[in-house]
Amino acid sequence: MKKLVLIGGGGHGKVVLDxxxxxxxxxxxxxxxxxxxxxxxxxGILHGPVADMAELLQDDDCRLFIAIGSNRTRRAVMERLGYPESRYAVLIHPRATLGSGVTIGGGSVVMPGAVINHGARIGAQCIINTGAIVEHENALGSFVHISPSAALAGDVTVGDGTHIGLGAKVIEGLTIGSWSTLGAGAVAIDDIPAQCTAVGVPAKPIKFADQPGQLAQRRA
Known part of the structure; x- marks a missing residue:
């Protein structure tokens, strides 16, 4: 059995450990x-600052997992550590359901009750949380978080770093841009641009990361 180093000792880390x-x-x-x-x-388990895990990772067969809920922090820690994607474990709960042709990148976790259907592509360092549904032929970038009970219909594209909130829904064929947030309970019936927060039913952007005070101009 291969050894694993977990980075992150908070609540999300405890769930990943399970x-x-x-x-x-x-x-x-x-x-x-x-x-x-x-x-x-x-x-027998080493606990300590992240830098002190280097002694364990000198073993090329030892795998690594960043168990941190924040998408941006996961990316920052991965960049800081400098290990290739191949050093990261893929963790899949046995009560998750995966269809044929599904691919999952290194450092991603699939929680119990999640469903990932035929041909879906999940990038590196993603969280497919409890009871989430990722339908057929979805394409998720890296550092994505699909929250508990969220559902993506078929042929949805989700950009890097995006967070789909608790119970949010996305209808088929849409694109959710990179580093955006779709709020809890929101329903996306149109594409959502990059680097924004969108909420409501139907979901509408309420702010943009690059110009938080210019929402009216961006809508025009």
Missing amino acids: VMRAQGDYELAGIGDDKYTHSFRQD
């Missing part, structure tokens, strides 16, 4: 989190 144990492919070797001021071992 998925790892249920999957049964990895043995936990260490938990790296900068909340620790020094390293220590507990039940």
